[in-house]
Amino acid sequence: MGELLLDASRWVAFSGGMVETLNVSLGARSYPIRFGADLAADVRGEVARLTTAGRRIAVLTDQNFARAQAGALRVMFSEAPVLTVEPGEGSKSLAGLGRVLDFLAEQKLDRGGVLFAVGGGVIGDLGGFAAASWLRGIEFFQVPTTLLAMVDSSVGGKTGINLAAGKNLAGAFHQPRGVFISTALLGTLPPREFAAGAAEVIKYGLLGDGALFASLEIAPLAVRSADLAAVIRRCCTLKALIVEADERETAREGGRALLNLGHTFGHAIEYAAGFGDYLHGEAVAIGLGAAAGLSRELGLVSAADVARIEAVLAAHALPTRLRTPLPLAALMAAVARDKKVRAGLPRFVVLKKIGEAATREGVALGLAEACFRAIGAAG
Ligand code: GLY
Numbered sequence: 005m006g007e008l009l010l011d012a013s014r015w016v017a018f019s020g021g022m023v024e025t026l027n028v029s030l031g032a033r034s035y036p037i038r039f040g041a042d043l044a045a046d047v048r049g050e051v052a053r054l055t056t057a058g059r060r061i062a063v064l065t066d067q068n069f070a071r072a073q074a075g076a077l078r079v080m081f082s083e084a085p086v087l088t089v090e091p092g093e094g095s096k097s098l099a100g101l102g103r104v105l106d107f108l109a110e111q112k113l114d115r116g117g118v119l120f121a122v123g124g125g126v127i128g129d130l131g132g133f134a135a136a137s138w139l140r141g142i143e144f145f146q147v148p149t150t151l152l153a154m155v156d157s158s159v160g161g162k163t164g165i166n167l168a169a170g171k172n173l174a175g176a177f178h179q180p181r182g183v184f185i186s187t188a189l190l191g192t193l194p195p196r197e198f199a200a201g202a203a204e205v206i207k208y209g210l211l212g213d214g215a216l217f218a219s220l221e222i223a224p225l226a227v228r229s230a231d232l233a234a235v236i237r238r239c240c241t242l243k244a245l246i247v248e249a250d251e252r253e254t255a256r257e258g259g260r261a262l263l264n265l266g267h268t269f270g271h272a273i274e275y276a277a278g279f280g281d282y283l284h285g286e287a288v289a290i291g292l293g294a295a296a297g298l299s300r301e302l303g304l305v306s307a308a309d310v311a312r313i314e315a316v317l318a319a320h321a322l323p324t325r326l327r328t329p330l331p332l333a334a335l336m337a338a339v340a341r342d343k344k345v346r347a348g349l350p351r352f353v354v355l356k357k358i359g360e361a362a363t364r365e366g367v368a369l370g371l372a373e374a375c376f377r378a379i380g381a382a383g
Contacts, residue, residue: 026237028159028244030179030251037159037183037240039233047080047120047147047184054118062111064104064131065122066091069149072192080147081120085111089127093279096126096165098174104134108142118143118181124150124197125157125284129175132163136178146183150193151201152285154185155208155239156263160247166279170341171271177252185240187233195321198227200285202320203266207292208239210313211265212246214359221312224319253343261344262361265353266291269375272338276330289322294375299355301371302364309358325380332383335376336369 026037038046054061063077063086070077070088077086087107089095108117121131121144128146135144146158164175190198202225209217216238225235243263250259270291274282282290296313299305314324344351346365350372354364373381 024237026240026244028179029248033161033179033251035180035182037185037244039185039187039237039240041186041233042188043184043186044076044079047145048082050145050182050184051081051084051120059116059118060111060113061118061120062087062108062113063120063122064089064107064127064134066095066124066127069123069127073149073189076186076189077122080122084120089130091124091126093126093166093274093284096130096279098165098167100130101134101137101165104130105138108134108138113138113142115139115142118145120145120147121158121180122147122149124148124153128153128158129163129172130165132161132178132180133165133175136163136176141178143181144178146180148183148185149189150197151190151236152197152204153201154187154190154236155201156204156243158183158185159240159243160260160263161251170275170338171279172343173341185236187236190227190232193227196283197285199321200283200289203285203289203292203317203322205235205239206313206316206320206322207263207265207288208242210292210296210355210358211262211353211361212242212359213238214357217316217358220316220320224316257363258361259363261351261363262353264344265355265361266293266295268339268342268344268350268352269294269379271342272335272376273326273330275338276334277326282327286323289317289320290324290326290379293317293324294379295353296355297378298352298367298371298375301374302354302367305355305357309355312358329380329382332373332376332381335381336373339372 024039061084063081068091119135121128135142148154148158161177161179163178164172167173253260266288270287273287296310300310317324339350351365352367353361356362
């Protein structure tokens with residue numbers, strides 16, 4: 005797949021350009037992503053519309069957001085029932101799913117009920133999977149509150165939880181009915197979380213937009229960057245294009261799997277370190293460096309390209325090596341369980357150049373092991 009071009013015709017501006025909407029076109033499952041500095045009133049309007057129509061709503065969030073943005077939660081949801089779970093990957097578990105389903109039962113949500121997932125990637129994945137499972141599927145909205153969720157996980161309908169056997173191994177494709185992206189919420193995001201989100205932004209530059217990558221080289225993204233909102237919209241546009249073309253990741257080559265650039269390595273790191281030790285974006289950052297190294301070993305990109313990629317990751321306060329060595333055997337076992345495995349062989353996403361990615365089958369296991377050793381694996 006070559007670089008993905010922005011299609012201006014898919015954007016709709018409201019209120020003199022203050023709120024913009026990007027439509028994700030998936031037939032009956034299409035939905036809008038709304039962008040603005042503060043969409044609390046828009047979320048409140050959606051809640052009012054639903055409750056006026058007699059539909060029960062429920063809210064899932066985490067303790068960090070509930071503490072940092074208690075006012076925003078009140079404005080958006082007023083007296084609606086809220087389940088607040090512990091932040092972090094630990095909540096994205098079978099037990100965590102059970103808690104959310106029990107909460108939906110307590111709140112007596114019927115098939116017209118609607119769940120709002122208000123948080124980062126963990127809350128979106130967990131809430132989305134609960135919505136996909138409860139009564140065999142109810143509607144849900146994503147209200148992402150982290151950079152990572154705004155640029156990636158809230159869009160595209162991948163939901164799920166981690167199992168003892170690996171990352172995101174149980175889940176469902178379940179598209180939200182809408183996504184509300186309020187960039188002002190990033191004002192209270194801890195720097196480590198912001199950096200983790202930047203890893204996914206760098207991923208988009210690498211897989212589909214060399215100009216975005218180059219802009220990150222010139223000026224690393226920060227919460228006060230003048231172009232932060234534009235960068236978020238750009239990442240969502242790239243994601244919408246890819247998801248519309250391959251919603252359920254069934255393309256034989258390329259397609260939605262490209263969004264997993266760095267993730268085969270990254271998910272293995274999260275698994276081998278124990279879920280929650282690395283933030284997802286931190287593991288992806290190390291994985292992007294490893295994927296770049298693999299691409300160089302395959303003769304696709306140069307050592308200078310790899311150095312550029314590592315420099316951009318470092319400029320965003322992201323790791324490119326493991327903090328402490330992880331056992332190679334555990335990392336390779338996780339690769340073997342990756343969802344991209346076909347006929348028992350791992351499939352990696354590699355770079356053809358900065359701004360263009362491809363899937364590659366039949367990568368020798370020894371080469372993957374060498375890439376893990378290069379980032380600090382032991383064994
Ligand atoms: N985050 C990868 C995907 O949504 O496909």
